[in-house]
Amino acid sequence: MKHVLSIAGTDPSGGAGAAADCKTFCAHGCFALNVITAVVSQNTQGVRGYMNVTPELIASQIDAVFEDINVDAVKIGMVSVPATIGVIADKLKQYKPPVVVLDPVMVATSGQRLLVPEAEQTLRDILLPLADVLTPNLPEAEVLTRRPIRSFADMEAAARRIFDMGAKAVLVKGGHRMEDATDILYDGRGFHYFKGKRVESNSTHGTGCSLSSAIAANLANGMSLSEAVGAAKKYVFEGIYHAELIGKGHGPIHHFYQLYKRAGLE
Numbered sequence: 001m002k003h004v005l006s007i008a009g010t011d012p013s014g015g016a017g018a019a020a021d022c023k024t025f026c027a028h029g030c031f032a033l034n035v036i037t038a039v040v041s042q043n044t045q046g047v048r049g050y051m052n053v054t055p056e057l058i059a060s061q062i063d064a065v066f067e068d069i070n071v072d073a074v075k076i077g078m079v080s081v082p083a084t085i086g087v088i089a090d091k092l093k094q095y096k097p098p099v100v101v102l103d104p105v106m107v108a109t110s111g112q113r114l115l116v117p118e119a120e121q122t123l124r125d126i127l128l129p130l131a132d133v134l135t136p137n138l139p140e141a142e143v144l145t146r147r148p149i150r151s152f153a154d155m156e157a158a159a160r161r162i163f164d165m166g167a168k169a170v171l172v173k174g175g176h177r178m179e180d181a182t183d184i185l186y187d188g189r190g191f192h193y194f195k196g197k198r199v200e201s202n203s204t205h206g207t208g209c210s211l212s213s214a215i216a217a218n219l220a221n222g223m224s225l226s227e228a229v230g231a232a233k234k235y236v237f238e239g240i241y242h243a244e245l246i247g248k249g250h251g252p253i254h255h256f257y258q259l260y261k262r263a264g265l266e
């Protein structure tokens, strides 16, 4: 069994952050490890506030995992402030995990910032170059490239620019498009389109967290990058499509649909 580590913030309502990451790893047959960067008060209706974990305690959590357990892949989510980013970058350089998937979480769908504006440059300069795959949504790709994105051509240009900043591959996610939910992957050689129908649903809380975690798990399980992204996209699509309504706002996806289906429990 592969061991996959999430470095992320919390969500007590279970839809995003560390909870979504760990459910996703388990749904992919991986052993879930997690390091917490921030304790977040949030639910399906929005973020109420958060407290950052100190850099010392983040470092100590990462050491506790790596000194004890072989880590096959790391997924990074909410990193909130420059000090958090700095300590994670130092630890990635120290332990050199074989796979790093970075979801550059900036603003929750409900509108609250999860990365302070002054950390955007730090993320771009010191964390992004350590990523094997970076998975920005459209607003995040706009912030990273400082250019508006309105079309597939703009998504391709953004992916190429972010690749040139040092990420080894970039998946620009299209979940915020009106027309469809097509994501575009650039790996320095060419563009791969992952075409997706848009599901009209309120169960989209944590889709970005789940997608990046599924990519990390699939890579740990030995898939190629394009196979990993394709399977992760299917996982999230089915998770949205088959979600149970939970909460009064934007609810979580169904993480175990594929497992239930295989077990005849749908």
Ligand SMILES: Nc1ncnc2c1ncn2[C@@H]1O[C@H](COP(=O)(O)OP(=O)(O)O)[C@@H](O)[C@H]1O
Residues within 6 Å of the ligand: 136, 137, 138, 173, 174, 175, 176, 181, 182, 183, 196, 197, 198, 199, 200, 201, 204, 206, 207, 208, 209, 211, 233, 236, 237, 240
């Ligand atoms: N309504 C939807 N229907 C189908 N797929 C979606 C929908 N919303 C998001 N996705 C997919 O979920 C993944 C996460 O996308 P996105 O919403 O852009 O990220 P984030 O959650 O980081 O804002 C992408 O693969 C995207 O295409």
Ligand SMILES: Cc1ncc(COP(=O)(O)OP(=O)(O)O)c(N)n1
Residues within 6 Å of the ligand: 008, 009, 010, 011, 016, 017, 018, 040, 042, 077, 078, 105, 107, 108, 109, 110, 114, 204, 205, 206, 207, 208, 209, 210
């Ligand atoms: C702790 C934490 N991390 C990330 C997010 C954002 O989740 P994401 O999947 O990008 O999208 P939404 O949940 O905002 O739709 C979060 N809310 N909390």
